[in-house]
Amino acid sequence: MTEENFSEENFKKTVRRKTIRSILWFILFIGALVFGWKWLNRQPMDAGALKPLRTVLSANEKLFSAFYSDSRLEPEYPISSAVRYPKVNGNYGMKSALDTATWKLLVVRNADVPATADTLVVSMDEIRSLPRTEVIFNFKCIEGWSQITRWAGVKFSDFAEHYRLGTKSGNAPDKNKKDDLFKYAGLRTPDGLYYVGVDLASIMHPQTILCYEMNGKPLPMNQGAPLRLIIPVKYGVKHLKRIGTLFFSDAQPPDFWYERGYDYYAGL
Amino acid sequence: MKRIEKKHPLAIRWFHWVNFPVLSIMIYSGILIYWAHDIYTIQIGQKVFFQFFPDGFYKALTIPFRLAQGMALHFFFMWIFFLNGLIYVIFTIVSGEWRHLLPNRHSFKEAWQVLLHDLYLSKKKLPEKKFNGAQQIAYTGIILMGVGSLLTGLVIYKPTQFGWLTKLLGGYEWARAQHFILTIGYVLFFCVHIMQVVRAGWNNFRAIVTGWEVVDEKEKEESILVDGVREIIKKDKDND
Numbered sequence: 001m002t003e004e005n006f007s008e009e010n011f012k013k014t015v016r017r018k019t020i021r022s023i024l025w026f027i028l029f030i031g032a033l034v035f036g037w038k039w040l041n042r043q044p045m046d047a048g049a050l051k052p053l054r055t056v057l058s059a060n061e062k063l064f065s066a067f068y069s070d071s072r073l074e075p076e077y078p079i080s081s082a083v084r085y086p087k088v089n090g091n092y093g094m095k096s097a098l099d100t101a102t103w104k105l106l107v108v109r110n111a112d113v114p115a116t117a118d119t120l121v122v123s124m125d126e127i128r129s130l131p132r133t134e135v136i137f138n139f140k141c142i143e144g145w146s147q148i149t150r151w152a153g154v155k156f157s158d159f160a161e162h163y164r165l166g167t168k169s170g171n172a173p174d175k176n177k178k179d180d181l182f183k184y185a186g187l188r189t190p191d192g193l194y195y196v197g198v199d200l201a202s203i204m205h206p207q208t209i210l211c212y213e214m215n216g217k218p219l220p221m222n223q224g225a226p227l228r229l230i231i232p233v234k235y236g237v238k239h240l241k242r243i244g245t246l247f248f249s250d251a252q253p254p255d256f257w258y259e260r261g262y263d264y265y266a267g268l
Numbered sequence: 269m270k271r272i273e274k275k276h277p278l279a280i281r282w283f284h285w286v287n288f289p290v291l292s293i294m295i296y297s298g299i300l301i302y303w304a305h306d307i308y309t310i311q312i313g314q315k316v317f318f319q320f321f322p323d324g325f326y327k328a329l330t331i332p333f334r335l336a337q338g339m340a341l342h343f344f345f346m347w348i349f350f351l352n353g354l355i356y357v358i359f360t361i362v363s364g365e366w367r368h369l370l371p372n373r374h375s376f377k378e379a380w381q382v383l384l385h386d387l388y389l390s391k392k393k394l395p396e397k398k399f400n401g402a403q404q405i406a407y408t409g410i411i412l413m414g415v416g417s418l419l420t421g422l423v424i425y426k427p428t429q430f431g432w433l434t435k436l437l438g439g440y441e442w443a444r445a446q447h448f449i450l451t452i453g454y455v456l457f458f459c460v461h462i463m464q465v466v467r468a469g470w471n472n473f474r475a476i477v478t479g480w481e482v483v484d485e486k487e488k489e490e491s492i493l494v495d496g497v498r499e500i501i502k503k504d505k506d507n508d
Contacts, residue, residue: 011270015482018272022478026285033289053340060343067429074428075435138440140427143335144305146440233428261336263343268428 048261061265068267070205074137074232082136082150082215088222089141092256093194094242100124100226103190108247109165111186118170120163124226127210130154130162135207135230140268142235142257151230153211157204166200166248173204186253187229190244197253198231198238202267207232210243235266273483275398275475277363283356284476290352293345295451296329300338303331308448320448346421353414368398371408375401386467393494410457413450420447 046054105127107120134152157173160166166173167180174180185203188195202208211230212219219225224241231238237257247253258264276284303326310318326332360366378401384390386402394400399407419433423443427434437443465473475481 008270015272018480019474019478022474026477029285037289048336049340053344056344056347057340064426064429069429072428072431075431140440141305142339144301144444145307257336261340263339268426 047259057263061263061267064267065199065201065265068201068233070201070233074135074207074268077136077138077148079136079150081148083147084215086139086147086149086214086223087141087145089143089236091222091241093189093191093240094222094224095193096191098190098221098242100221103226105227105243106245107163107165108245109170110168110182111247111249111253112251120165122163124212127154127159127212127227131158132213133158133209134213135209135232137207137232139232139239140235142237142262142266150215151209151211152213152216153209153227153230155206156208156210156229156231157206159210160204165246166204173200175204182248183250184248184253186245186247186249187240187243188245188247189240189242192244194240194256195254196229196238196240197255197258197264198229198234199265199267200248202231202233205231205233233268235268237262238266269485270482271485272480274479275481276479277365278479279359279363280356280365281476281479283352283359286348286352287356290345290348291454293341294349295454297338297341297345298451299329299331300334301342302448303338304335308445343425349414350418353411353418357411369404369407371401371404375404377401379405386464392498406457406460410454413453413457417447417450420444420450 040050040052043051045051049057103124105122107122109118109120111117131154132152133155134150136148136150138146139149140146161172164170164172166182166185167177168182169180171180181200183200184197185200186195186197208229208231211224211228212226214220214223219228224243227243228241229239229243252264255264257266299321302320306320308320309316360369378395380401381390381392382394382400382402385392385394420437420443422430423434423437423440424447427440427443434440434443437446471481
């Protein structure tokens with residue numbers, strides 16, 4: 001009887017000792033998690049995002065831009081599916097008055113050597129004279145909503161082909177001559193207050209257009225008349241309205257929402 | 269005679285306790301993202317019973333206008349969520365733990381008994397084993413839900429590059445709804461899980477921290493005996 005009590009007592013002690021030891025480890029683990037979370041939130045900001053998060057966003061971009069292929073198209077829809085009044089979401093860079101009659105697109109062939117800035121000025125008539133392409137697709141906003149919308153304009157790749165843009169040599173762009181292609185295209189509104197950067201592969205996607213028509217009619221002012229970008233492989237933030245300047249560069253062009261903590265790539 | 273018996277391997281305890289905070293951060297950052305387009309409701313016809321989420325909820329958690337932060341967190345911690353889950357599944361396969369975890373042909377019947385027992389509708393003692401049928405279904409189901417979250421998440425993240433999957437899941441918007449429903453599923457799972465842990469008691473909870481539990485041989489033998497007697501009585505009845 002006494003012996004059993006003794007061993008029972010011993011067993012209890014062992015259980016207690018082992019439990020306390022494990023729980024101390026567990027508390028240490030929770031402490032490490034809390035410390036890790038606090039450490040993360042104390043890190044400096046990089047373009048509006050905590051540095052470690054920004055590092056991973058950039059790594060994600062690398063991974064998914066390597067996986068990207070311009071043979072993958074956004075599904076297209078019949079005209080009847082398109083909404084009559086596409087949502088107007090934001091007017092950054094469009095608050096000043098604009099005379100669409102005198103508007104011209106400024107193209108900088110190579111923004112990396114400003115001294116020899118080789119520029120080109122294109123009028124709306126010249127843009128309209130290029131082949132017209134229509135795209136009806138599910139426009140996706142980074143906020144989470146999407147709408148089937150109908151746009152028309154000149155395919156960006158046709159435009160680049162015609163004016164021999166996006167290459168260092170000044171030849172028409174050739175997908176197979178990677179070294180000759182700039183890494184990025186940048187776009188700005190005429191007042192310079194809204195600006196985006198897009199990797200060249202995405203802007204050369206067959207569904208990307210310089211758009212001047214919506215629902216078969218001239219682009220309305222609040223949708224970026226006279227010319228906007230429609231780039232179905234990107235979130236809406238990259239579909240810059242009222243293009244003033246288009247330029248090509250190997251350096252990552254400034255990007256409005258990137259500076260405010262969003263991922264640069266914003267690719268779909 | 270009481271003794272200490274091993275229950276959960278160290279690896280599984282790690283996966284469990286890493287997943288808990290990571291999934292919490294995924295849900296939290298998910299709400300930061302969802303706020304920017306918060307369209308889901310529970311409704312029948314025009315009658316709205318609940319809106320995800322009421323303004324008070326957002327305010328209490330300081331959710332509004334943090335979309336960029338939400339996305340940055342989500343696309344950081346998604347990797348930990350994915351890797352932790354992947355290694356867990358590989359571990360259960362390699363170690364043989366899957367035998368305890370995967371439902372078998374008895375699990376569904378057993379899960380029904382567990383349900384009746386837990387709702388106090390049946391007094392029959394539950395089988396003494398690592399995971400009962402209800403647990404097997406729940407713990408395998410939650411892994412499938414995790415796979416679902418990864419796939420629907422991938423479709424929301426890169427709908428064009430994974431166009432075939434977008435199509436398979438019923439389109440971009442429907443994938444977003446599925447992603448949301450699965451998240452509600454985790455919250456419900458969590459509630460039931462906590463209730464069950466509280467009911468099962470300290471010895472059971474301690475096992476997911478320490479890895480072992482105290483087993484009372486006498487109690488175990490008695491319960492086997494009681495079950496045995498029940499079985500005999502039942503057989504007698506059947507024979508009558």
